[in-house]
Amino acid sequence: MKINGHTRMAAVVANPIKHSISPFVHNYAFEKTGVNGVYVAWEVTRKDLKMTIENIRRFNMFGVNLSMPYKQAVIPYLDEIDPVARLIGSVNTVVHRNGRLIGYNTDGKGFFQSLPSFAIKGKKMTILGAGGAAMAIIGQGALDGVAAVDVFTRTASLEKAQKRIEAIEQETGVPIRIFSLEDQLLLQERIQDAELFVNATGVGMNGRALPITSEFIFPQEIIVADMIYQPFESPFLKLAASQGIQTVNGLGMLLYQGAEAFKLWTGKTMPSQEIWQKLEEMYK
Structure with missing residues (x-):
């Protein structure tokens, strides 16, 4: 240079x-x-x-x-x-x-481009978190024709996130539901018909913590993505990989x-x- x-x-x-x-x-x-x-x-x-x-x-x-x-x-x-x-x-x-x-x-476009041989149109997505990165993915997914989105975030963040989610839902017509991340039984239930599962929280950057319980069972045909890339394989992705699930990190x-x-x-x-x-x- x-x-x-x-x-x-x-x-x-x-x-x-x-x-x-x-x-x-x-x-x-x-x-x-x-x-x-x-x-x-x-x-x-x-x-x-x-x-x-x-x-x-x-x-x-x-x-x-x-x-x-x-x-x-x-x-x-x-x-x-x-x-x-x-x-x-x-x-x-x-x-x-x-x-x-x-x-x-460009965050949402970048995320969907990082997924190998996967198109979000007509698919269902579950995402953990409702911060900036999560909203970029939700918004871009809605614009790209995602069938439906389930959002799980901390109870303390629900009210604030709801307003932004309602705006995206009204603008795009995509059904977006928001739930408490503390309700792990509901998360386990809702994930069963999703084709993409995303961790858009920072939980796991220390290489130890999980945003879900360690007993969580992933559907076999799902793709699991984490916004974290340090460590290269987060605990969230390790758990999914141990069940034979395709995983993608945030890099x-x-x-x-x-x-x-x-x-x-x-x-x-x-x-x-x-x-x-x-x-x-x-x-x-």
Whole structure:
């Protein structure tokens, strides 16, 4: 990578963010596609977020990615919001286009692209969690024609999540039901006719905890996915794999949501398979 007077910048904005692998992914893509760009990680405080977003225009940047806790907080500082991001109520990518800042959410697209030989249209999905990542998956699934969604989240989060879920349901016509994650018997019952089961909570990042009971039985034809990729095989995925279930971790979602952002910024296709092989070597 050669940085010169024509190099344009992109960044990931969050707090904390120094652990991010996005600079590796995007800088590799810039180099391989011949785009004169550089991607950095900016650890920004809440009071500096507005100025950080203004700097996208000031420095003629490609744009930025957003991670926690700024996916909702960034919205007032943008000129336009893509319909998907508006439906979800969350922005993870800002694109600088002709002096305007446009917000997108590529998380849901990235997630479904990470699933091998699986199309969500006409299928039923059960998802654990109702945070930003979960809503992106629910919203994108609804737009892509999922038959129905069951959401299980902590009892304390039910009321807040219900409002966002109702908005997605009304906009798309997809039936979405929300239940307490503490009711594990109901979860075991509801999962029996699902074709996709997703853990979109952070439970399991320590390599020990499970978002479900250890006695949980998975239907044999289901695909089980976890947003976690550190560890590479979470306890949730280990339990599913021990029952012969096909599993997918969160590394693919991270890569493919980045690929969507890269294309929005540059018009180029990220060499995703090549980068995937590098990431597998890093994280396995």
